[in-house]
Amino acid sequence: MSDINAAHYASMEPGYVISSARYTFSPKDVEAYLAATEDVGDLFGENGIVPPMAVAALPMGAISDSISFPDGAVHVSQQMEFCDEVMVGESVVCTSTLLKKHKRGPFNMLTLGIEVKNETETVVYYGKTSVLLP
Numbered sequence: 001m002s003d004i005n006a007a008h009y010a011s012m013e014p015g016y017v018i019s020s021a022r023y024t025f026s027p028k029d030v031e032a033y034l035a036a037t038e039d040v041g042d043l044f045g046e047n048g049i050v051p052p053m054a055v056a057a058l059p060m061g062a063i064s065d066s067i068s069f070p071d072g073a074v075h076v077s078q079q080m081e082f083c084d085e086v087m088v089g090e091s092v093v094c095t096s097t098l099l100k101k102h103k104r105g106p107f108n109m110l111t112l113g114i115e116v117k118n119e120t121e122t123v124v125y126y127g128k129t130s131v132l133l134p
């Protein structure tokens with residue numbers, strides 16, 4: 001993976017904001033997510049609720065676009081907590097931050113915090129993900 005336009009993990013310290021972006025879910029976004037996951041239930045489309053995993057996917061995509069990992073990087077853990085619903089048409093802000101960075105011999109372990117807030121600043125999703133790097 002190239003370092004062009006992406007932060008390199010070696011230069012980051014805890015507290016570093018990896019990405020922060022506002023996003024608004026449209027009905028087409030939900031339809032595309034449901035089609036991609038082959039979800040045939042009516043819970044999300046008919047009630048105007050954005051599928052929780054669609055909300056969780058936003059910051060993970062932003063992390064992938066914002067940080068460069070070397071070949072051999074391994075995603076070792078993921079914790080997710082969905083705290084509230086996100087409705088179609090609602091704007092959210094997704095922020096990803098470096099929480100911890102550990103060096104053990106030739107390996108580095110990064111723990112990233114992920115937070116998604118709605119328009120009223122209520123946390124609707126919180127998570128942590130850890131990556132082992134050679």
